Every structure is written in C-alpha cells, then in structure tokens.
Amino acid sequence: MSNPIYTPKRAMVIVAHPDDIEFGCAGTAARWVRDGAQVCYVLVTSGDVGIATPGMTKAQATEIREAEQVAAAEVVGVKDVIFLREPDGMVENTVALRKRLVREIRRFRPEAVITGDPMMLWVGGEYINHPDHRAVAGAAIDAIFPAAGQPNLFEDLAAEGLTAHKVRRVFVQRWDQDATHDTYINISDVIDLKVEALKKHVSQMGEWDPTEMVKKWSAEAAKGKEMAYAESFRVVTLVNDTDFEKMETM
Numbered sequence: 001m002s003n004p005i006y007t008p009k010r011a012m013v014i015v016a017h018p019d020d021i022e023f024g025c026a027g028t029a030a031r032w033v034r035d036g037a038q039v040c041y042v043l044v045t046s047g048d049v050g051i052a053t054p055g056m057t058k059a060q061a062t063e064i065r066e067a068e069q070v071a072a073a074e075v076v077g078v079k080d081v082i083f084l085r086e087p088d089g090m091v092e093n094t095v096a097l098r099k100r101l102v103r104e105i106r107r108f109r110p111e112a113v114i115t116g117d118p119m120m121l122w123v124g125g126e127y128i129n130h131p132d133h134r135a136v137a138g139a140a141i142d143a144i145f146p147a148a149g150q151p152n153l154f155e156d157l158a159a160e161g162l163t164a165h166k167v168r169r170v171f172v173q174r175w176d177q178d179a180t181h182d183t184y185i186n187i188s189d190v191i192d193l194k195v196e197a198l199k200k201h202v203s204q205m206g207e208w209d210p211t212e213m214v215k216k217w218s219a220e221a222a223k224g225k226e227m228a229y230a231e232s233f234r235v236v237t238l239v240n241d242t243d244f245e246k247m248e249t250m
Contacts, residue, residue: 007035008111008169014101014140015116016091016132017047018069022198024173025114027187027218028231030076030194040080040108041073042101044136045088051203058088064203072200076193080108091131093118093138099154101143106162114171114233115140123176137172144170145238171233181232184221188228191218 011032013021021029021041029039047065048058066083073081084100091097105113116137120129147153149166157163174181187194195211215229222230 007032007037009036010038010040010108010110011112011114012040012042012105012108012110013114014042014044014104014136016044016130016136017050017088018043018065019047019072019198019201019204020116020133021069022072022194022201024116024175025171025231025233026072026076026197027190027194027229028114028171028185028233029078030190030197031185031187033077034190038080039076039078040082040104040110041069041078042082042084042104043069044084044086044091044097044101044139045132046083046085047088049088061203065201068201068203072197075197075200076190089132091135091139093135093142097135097139098143098147099157101140102148102154103157103160103162105143105148105167106157106165109165110167112169112171113140113144113167114173115144117172117174117234120174120176141170166239168237168239170236170238172236173231173233180234183233183235184225184227184230185233186222186225186227186229187218187231188222191215191229194218 013025013029015021033039046062048062050065051061070081073079082104086097116133118134118138118141120134123129144167149164151164195214198210198214199205218229218231221232222228
C-alpha cells in the first residue's frame, strides 16, 4: 500500500508523551483532518519529568507541556486532546491502564488507531526506546483488541453509555523504518504543518530548529515511493470492509 487514499472518518492517536505525535505521525493526522477525518489525541502522560530546568516542579511541567501539546494539535486541526496523567517515566501496561484506554476508545469510537510498536527496543546503535513508549503501545494494542470490542469486558463502562466498539484498522509506527512497514502516507502537502506542530514544543526544542531533521526523516521514509515526504506504518485490518459497512449501518 504505497500511497493509500484511505481516510478514516474518525481516528485516534495513542502515545506516551507530548511531542511523540509530532515527531511521529502528525503529518498523517494533518492529512486526515484536511481530508475530513475527526481525530483525537490520547496522551497517557503529560511529560511531567521532561523539563530538566532547575527548580521546575512536576505540576509546572505538566501545565507547560499540556499547553504545548494542545497548541501543536491545533496546528493540524485536532481539537480533542485527552491527558490521562499517568506518571511520566513509570508507565506500566496494566489492566487498569487498559481499561482507561478502552474508555477513550468506546467514547470516541475511532475507525482507525495509530500507536507505537511495543516490540521496538533498539533503534539503530544510538537509542533505546523509552519504556513508556513500549508500555503505552502494549496497553493500546491490548485495549484495541480484544478489549474495546468485547461487550462483556469492562461491563461497568456501559453505565457511562460506553458500549463495545471494534476498531477497523491499527496503524503501528516505528521510528526505524522497519521492514514490516507496508503503508506509506504521503505527507508532502502537510510537511510544513508537521514541522510547525513540533516547534510548539518549546520546552523540548529550545533554540533548535527541527525543520531539517523532520524533512530528512520524512524524505527517507518516502524514498522510492513517488512522493517527497512520507510517514510509514504497519497496518493491521481487524474488521474487513463488508463487516465494517454492516457495523456502520447498525
């Protein structure tokens, strides 16, 4: 699937920290919003240990980083931003976290979900994937399947009006252009929005301009794909077209 024209009606992105989306899949979010999708961001933490300035408290960091994330979302047209405020740097893939994510999935009822790969540990020879990234990706996948779609699991959520919902497609993203990636989203028309969104994370960027790096990474993802810039994913289809159409009419 080199340049799919598929655009979900509703899509959710589940990540660990503010700026994870902007480094990863903000281009895809921008393109989907431009093409008519409703997109929701779910941030499991607020990145409250991510500002090393002397004297910075976790409460202050939370306020700063949440504001930066909301501003970054606005750049690409995303207005629904949820912060679960799990402890930054200490996220675990628990049943409790799975339930929190199921609640958000059943609330928003996304057709597609973007999240990370819980199996990604080593990234080249210079980076170890953050434990929060791995824990959140695992919890997100476990929430998507089978939990969110099982009416007899987390039955108490029905009292909140949150009934079972099956996600149609899962977009799994890695930063190392893994060979399992089979789908390339053309973000050439929205690459500047991706860069602008990342720049909203002032506490993380400082004086550094990420434009060159973002365009380099996106060009590498697009190499040989008849597009200038891309974001790549492994896509898992959980509900086929026929069954999905039936769900839509119910």
